[in-house]
Amino acid sequence: MGPRVPEPISYSEWRPSGASISKRKNAILENTETPTKRQKLNASEQVPSTIGTVGQPFVNPRIVPVGFVWDSVDYSCGYDATFTILANLWLENRARWSANFTFLGTNLGSLGVNLQRVIDRSFSLEQARDIIRRKMHSTHPALFPYGPNGTSIDRIADNLLPSHHYGNGRQHCPLCGFSDGKTYSILESAMSVTLDPSIEYPQGVTIQEWLNSVVSRGRGWCQRCRLRGVRSKLVMRTKFDSVSPLMIFSIDHARLKFNEYIIFDCNNLPVRLRLRGIIYGGQAHFTSRFVDKEGVMWFHDGITTASRCLEEVGYRSILDLLSLQRCGDKHAVAVVYAKEY
Numbered sequence: 249m250g251p252r253v254p255e256p257i258s259y260s261e262w263r264p265s266g267a268s269i270s271k272r273k274n275a276i277l278e279n280t281e282t283p284t285k286r287q288k289l290n291a292s293e294q295v296p297s298t299i300g301t302v303g304q305p306f307v308n309p310r311i312v313p314v315g316f317v318w319d320s321v322d323y324s325c326g327y328d329a330t331f332t333i334l335a336n337l338w339l340e341n342r343a344r345w346s347a348n349f350t351f352l353g354t355n356l357g358s359l360g361v362n363l364q365r366v367i368d369r370s371f372s373l374e375q376a377r378d379i380i381r382r383k384m385h386s387t388h389p390a391l392f393p394y395g396p397n398g399t400s401i402d403r404i405a406d407n408l409l410p411s412h413h414y415g416n417g418r419q420h421c422p423l424c425g426f427s428d429g430k431t432y433s434i435l436e437s438a439m440s441v442t443l444d445p446s447i448e449y450p451q452g453v454t455i456q457e458w459l460n461s462v463v464s465r466g467r468g469w470c471q472r473c474r475l476r477g478v479r480s481k482l483v484m485r486t487k488f489d490s491v492s493p494l495m496i497f498s499i500d501h502a503r504l505k506f507n508e509y510i511i512f513d514c515n516n517l518p519v520r521l522r523l524r525g526i527i528y529g530g531q532a533h534f535t536s537r538f539v540d541k542e543g544v545m546w547f548h549d550g551i552t553t554a555s556r557c558l559e560e561v562g563y564r565s566i567l568d569l570l571s572l573q574r575c576g577d578k579h580a581v582a583v584v585y586a587k588e589y
């Protein structure tokens with residue numbers, strides 16, 4: 249069974265306010281010829297991409313985000329959803345993001361190199377995707393299969409963003425001051441947001457609140473207090489010298505609310521990462537939303553919108569960021585934050 253093709257209108261479950269509604273409707277009407285076929289479009293049928301196809305001149309009068317066309321033979325929706333966000337981020341500042349990608353991981357670095365070849369018209373966007381995919385498959389064939397088999401976004405994120413640790417934690421007892429003298433690595437670029445059952449989170453807990461709990465959470469109980477029959481939970485004090493320019497959080501909690509910005513204290517200076525993408529999953533298919541630097545949200549589905557992204561609204565006009573948890577019949581499975589430049 250292939251992924252179910254959603255109705256073109258189905259991703260409009262949430263509603264922006266005021267005038268933006270008509271703008272958004274127009275965006276959909278403008279794209280009525282958007283292909284809805286399951287099979288991959290052949291070259292002559294392809295909707296012209298703003299990034300250009302091989303041999304075609306590169307014309308991009310307005311920054312319109314690009315999208316990856318779904319591969320109906322070797323299902324690619326997980327890569328399409330993730331790479332659409334990353335490629336559009338890269339397009340906004342190629343030099344900066346090429347350097348960041350190379351710093352963050354080998355395969356992510358290759359994605360930057362191959363995106364440059366798309367700009368140079370040596371590759372199509374999908375060829376750039378497939379090269380990275382082949383590398384991922386060759387090292388972990390079971391995790392990144394070919395054929396009508398999917399992968400998961402957290403696997404893709406872990407592969408693209410292998411361990412770099414940000415933040416050193418030292419834990420102490422708030423009652424007696426005991427410290428185990430160890431240094432703990434706290435933060436990585438790819439993280440799974442799992443809620444600690446021992447903590448009472450507020451309704452609509454935010455990514456920032458979850459992060460705050462992670463960086464301050466001690467590992468277990470105080471040994472010294474235990475000797476005198478007192479239970480005291482250790483507390484982590486974390487120091488950040490730097491923060492990853494790109495973070496992907498995979499999520500499994502439907503009530504999680506996305507902050508517009510997440511903020512880290514780096515040597516007493518606030519470092520901000522901004523919400524730049526959300527990946528949605530359901531019915532054996534992934535789609536995504538990219539937030540451009542102006543704050544406009546774009547919807548992409550490798551099947552229905554193919555090489556295009558459909559303009560939605562600025563997410564600041566959405567009254568309740570909790571509503572970003574859903575997109576049509578799918579729910580958020582990962583969220584992408586990036587440092588601003």
Ligand SMILES: [Zn+2]
Pocket residue numbers: 421422423424425426470471472473474480
């Ligand atoms: Zn103690």
